[in-house]
Amino acid sequence: MTARVSPQVRWTIKDLESFPDNNNRYEIIDGELFVTRSPHIAHQFVVGAVYSELRHGSSQSQLGMAAISPSVIFSEADAVIPDVIWISPDRLTQLLDELGHLTGAPELMVEVLSESLADKKRDRETKLKQYSIQGVIEYWIVDRWLKAVEVYRRENGILKKVMTLLAGDELTSPLLPEFSCRVDRLFS
DSSP states (O other): OOOOOOOOOOOOHHHHTTSOOSSOEEEEETTEEEEEOOOOHHHHHHHHHHHHHHHHHHHHHOSOEEEESOOEEEETTEEEOOSEEEEOHHHHHHHBOTTSOBOSOOSEEEEEOOSSHHHHHIIIIIHHHHHHHHTOSEEEEEETTTTEEEEEEEETTEEEEEEEEETTSEEEETTEEEEEEEGGGGGO
8 A cells, every 4th residue: 555645835935925914923944834923022132132233333334234033035935034134235235125025145144042942943953054055154043041152154155153152252253344242242
């Protein structure tokens, strides 16, 4: 007897148009749908601190700008909502569509870990792989429990972990030559 296998559902950005606007976050990675509810307020405080530091660094250098939770559409089957991004003016001009979505990778993507193991795995594995494939230059994973920032940078075409910074360490980026932030400032 042969087992009947039904084809796996592949979600697309078109499917998202029919979803309710209910404070849930809908992301599609390689056709798989991920639904998360609004994050814990402590998560949001850290997101705000990361954004604030990047915004401040960007306003001094004029090299780019930061945004909180933008829609980034890589393809019909790949659309994410990172916690924070940083993007140069040239890339913004190239990637911004008429609805205000980015249609490709900004230079820097930041995810603040949520509490669930599934969410942590998605940020550390699934999104890391996705961002690497899509051409993200730098990726930060911010852990509010450990008060740490894992920094991944593009090497030989893929994102590789180059360091983990703890409270007291200085967070810098080659994307923002004048940017520097003590890691503990992200968690105060």
